[in-house]
Amino acid sequence: MSPPPLLDGARVLWWAWAGDVPFGQLPGAEGDNRFVYGFAVCRYDGGRWYRFTCNKHWEVVQDMDHDDEEEAKADIPTQYDASRVAWHHVSTSEDAR
Template identity: 45%
Template sequence: MTPPTHIDGARVLAWAWSDVPFGHVAADTGEAAIAIHGLALCRYAGESRVYRFSCDAHWTCQQDAIHDSLLEARKQLPGQYRAVPASWHTVA
């Protein structure tokens, strides 16, 4: 599933999607863990850093991490999101 052009106000630069979750993140409410189906590398206007957003099945960000570059963001994918290999798509 293709992501929106922006997630949480940041422009999507690259993304990966899997029907089988990449992994799960604990819910803040103590409910069942949230499946992560989308990974998006994004940048806010005026910033040089790249954010890796871990998203649910609706491209809602559930967790993020900040990186210095796109390459670093791809390489430093946490172990919890490696249940399925990420196939990255670059946004033109």
């Protein structure tokens, strides 16, 4: 299930979805926010890169800022099954240039 184009106002550039089985659980979270199904690497206009951790509704439940997109993609917290993370790139009009 692909994400919306924006998460928390940041443009989604890369995403990964767990499918039927979540990547893991967010410690201390409850309800729908407990299980992590998606990761997204996003960027606010001209700002830093973020790796968002999302629930099954693509709602952001945790974030971490990074210096670049490769660092953001590589920084999956250890409580999640990173071996299942398969990144998908979001094509933009800038990619065609």
